[in-house]
Amino acid sequence: MHQSSAHLLSSTFYSRISSLLRCNEGLTLVIQNSLCHQKLHYCTGLGATSSSILKQSENSLHPRSNIYNTTRRMAFMKTPCNIGDPVSEVETPSLLVCLKSLEYNLKKMTETMKAFPGVNFRTHAKTHKCPMISRLQIKSGAVGVCCQTLTEAEAMVEGGIEDILLSNQVIGIKKLRRLAGLARYAKIAACVDSEGNIEDLSQAARELGVTVDVLVEVNVGGNRCGVEPGDSVLKLAEKIKSLPNINFKGLQCYNGKIQHIRSAADRKAAVGVVIEKTVKSIKALKDRGIDCSYITGGGTGTFQYEASSGVFTEVQPGSYVFMDVDYGKNLDVKEQFVSDFQQSLYVLSTVQSVAAGDRAILDAGLKAHSLDSGVPKLSGHPDLTYYNGGDEHGVVIPDGGLKVGDLVWLIPGHCDPTVNMHEWVVGLRDGKVECIWPVSGRGPGK
Amino acid sequence: MHQSSAHLLSSTFYSRISSLLRCNEGLTLVIQNSLCHQKLHYCTGLGATSSSILKQSENSLHPRSNIYNTTRRMAFMKTPCNIGDPVSEVETPSLLVCLKSLEYNLKKMTETMKAFPGVNFRTHAKTHKCPMISRLQIKSGAVGVCCQTLTEAEAMVEGGIEDILLSNQVIGIKKLRRLAGLARYAKIAACVDSEGNIEDLSQAARELGVTVDVLVEVNVGGNRCGVEPGDSVLKLAEKIKSLPNINFKGLQCYNGKIQHIRSAADRKAAVGVVIEKTVKSIKALKDRGIDCSYITGGGTGTFQYEASSGVFTEVQPGSYVFMDVDYGKNLDVKEQFVSDFQQSLYVLSTVQSVAAGDRAILDAGLKAHSLDSGVPKLSGHPDLTYYNGGDEHGVVIPDGGLKVGDLVWLIPGHCDPTVNMHEWVVGLRDGKVECIWPVSGRGPGK
Known part of the structure; x- marks a missing residue:
C-alpha cells in the first residue's frame, strides 16, 4: 500500500476502519504512542473491496480530519471463555445471557405488540450495547433501534444496524x-x-452532505432533558424546519423514572401525564399547521400504556431482553410481580x-x-443476601454452605449500567457457551 | 511466517502477544468470529527480536494452551482528544488528570514516607489501573505496586512493572x-x-516452573477475605511452607473500611485494632519458629498510623494520587478536612x-x-449540586447560569471505580493535553 493510502486510511472515521477489518482482505493499523508522538503503520495487501471502501473514505473526508488529529490505539481483548466451553470454564466475573430466555423475551415482545397494529417498536440498545442482540430484535419485528449515546450509535452502525434513533442530545460540532458521518451509512434521527x-x-449535516431526521424532546415529567410541552416545542420545530439538511420528524416523549413505579395503576396514571403533555405539544404544532405523525417513547415498564394511547406511534422498550432485580419489583394489575419477561442476564x-458459619x-x-438500583440477587439462593464488599468483592450472608471455587x-x-462494565456477553444454551458477543457500544458515552 | 509460527503466536499468553506489539517489528492478529467459528491470521514479517519472543512463548506453552482455547478479538480504541489539544477539544465525558497536582501528590508521598525509614511504600494500582502512573510512583520511591485483580497485574507486567503484590485471592487453576505465567517476567506475590x-x-507455579511469593491474608477487622488472627494464620503459613514452588513471605493486614472513618482519632483507634490482630498473628507464627519479616497493609486514610506502628514493614496507599469527594471528607487531627494531597482527578x-432557572x-x-460513595462535586461551583440523572445524565440544581455546551x-x-469506567486518562498541564494514557488494567477483574 502506498503511504498516501495509509494516510487516507488513518484519517478516516472509526466506522470505516472497522469496515476494513470486516472486509477480511487486508488490514492497516495506526498505532499512536502518546509518549513519543510516533506513529507506526502496519499494512497488508488490499483487495478490490478494500479499495472501494478506501474510495468511500476519501469522498467522506472532512477537511479537519487528517492523520494528526485522529488518535487511535489498538488493543487485544481476551474473551473469558471459548465457544463450546461448559459454564464451569468461564472465567469470572463474566456477563452471561441464557439464550433460551432471551429468545423467549424476543418472541413475547413480538406477540405483545401484535395487539397494537398501528404502533411500531424500536428496541433500545442502551440496555445491551451489543449489535448482535439488536439484530435479533430487528429480526423479531423491531423497526430499528434507539441509542442513548453516540458511541452506541457508532457501534450499531458498525454492527450492521441501519435505522437508529439517538434518543438524546448530541452536543458540540465535533x-x-x-x-x-453515520448518516452516510444508516438512517439516523x-x-x-x-x-x-x-x-x-x-x-454538521450540511458539511457532510447528509440529511438527519430530528425529533424535539419534550419534558413529559422526568425533569431531565426536553423542553416544556406546547409553545417551546413549536418554537424548536419551526427552527428545525428553517434550516437545511435536517428534517423535522416528530417528538420524543419518554419519562424514564415512571418505568420503575411499582403499582400498575400508578404507572398507568403516570403515563396519563406523559400523554397529556404529548397531546398539548401536538396541538401546539397543529395549530400552526405542522403535522406531527411520529411520537416515540415508553420503556419496558410502561410501553403497553403508550402503545394503547392512540397518540404514540412507536415505543422504545429495552430492558425486556434481559430484565433485572429492579424491574422484577414492578407489580402487574393483579398486584403480582410482573412475569411477562424472563430473567436472561446474569453476572457469573x-x-x-x-468464613464458615458467617459469610462467603x-x-x-x-x-x-x-x-445504583440496589444489590444483585443470588439466583437459586433466595435465603442468601448480597452486600456490597467494595470494588472487587461481594459479601454473602449467611455463607449458605458455599465453598471456595463455587x-x-x-x-x-x-x-x-451492569452490562456497561463488561466487554463481552457470553451466551449460554444447555450449560454450554454458544456465542461470545462484544459489547461494542459500551463506555461512558462519548 | 509459517503456519506453525502463527499457531504458536495465537496460542501464547496475552502478555506475549502484547510484547510482540511492542517489539515494533511485526504483528500477528488473531481474530475470531464467534458466529462462524472462523479464525483469520494476518501476519507481517518478524525480525530477530520477535523470533526470540516467539521462542520464549514456545517454552512457556502450557499443554492446555492451543489455538482453539485462546479466543481473542481486536478492537480499535479512539482517544477522546489529541496531544496538544486545549481542554475545550476533549470529547466528554472524559477522565482528566491535572499533572501538576498528580506530581505534587507523588512528591508529598515521598516526603511523608521519609519520616518512616524502616517502612517501604508499595502504591496500589487499583486506584488508577494505569501502568504509566505506576511507573511514576516507582520513580518517586515506591518499591513496587499492589494490584487487586489478575487483569490489573497482567496490565502492569505488560506496562513494565516488575514487582507486584496481588493483594487479593486468585481462585481456580486457570x-x-x-x-x-506472570512470574516469568516479574516478581509476583x-x-x-x-x-x-x-x-x-x-x-500452577510448579507447572510453569516458577516460584511465587505468598502472603497469608489476615482478617484484621474488615470481615471480608482473610482468616482470623492467630492459629488460622499459622496453619496456612505451615501449609505454604509444606508445598513446592511457593514461598511464605509474610502477612497482608489491610482493612479498607477504616480508611473512610472521618475523625483522625477514630481512624487511629481503628488502626490500633488492626495492629493488635496483626501482632497476635505474628506471635502465633513466632511461637512455632516461623519468622515473619514482611507485614503489609494500610491505605490513603491510615497509612501513617501503620507506618509508625513498628509492626508494619510496608504500606499500600493508592487513592492519594487522585483523591476524591469521599477522601476529602476525612478530617485531620485539627478537625480540618485533610489537605495532605491535592485533587488531581476529574470527569470532564x-x-x-x-431549563433556565431550574436545572442544567x-x-x-x-x-x-x-x-457508590456519593455523587460528584462540581469543581468551582460550590453552590451547585449534582443529582443522579441515570446512566448518561447528571442533573445540576440550580442551573447556575450554565449554558448548553459549557x-x-x-x-x-x-x-x-470511576477510573474503571474509562479507557483513557487524559493528562493536562496548563490547560493543554500533554498525554493520553490507557487504563489498561480496567475491567470487572477477571
Missing part, C-alpha cells in the same frame, strides 16, 4: 460531525432541545473466601455490576 | 496459571486465605440541556462515574 444545538446539527461470580466472599463487586449466578440490580 | 487455593497455586462533562443537565451519568469539571465521589 460530535455532531461524527453523528452526521436525533433528539434536540435547544436552538444552538439545532444550528450546529444543521451545519466465583466464591473466593469463606464473591469475586464480583462494584466493577462487575452497578449498585460459581454463583447473580441477577443484576440494574441491567443497563 | 487463573492461577495466568498468575504463575499473592495473598491466600484457604488451603485448597494454596495447593492450586503451588500446582458537557452541559447538554438547560450534564452528559456524565452512571456510566461516567461511580455513585464544560463542567466533576470531582468523582470515589476515584477507583
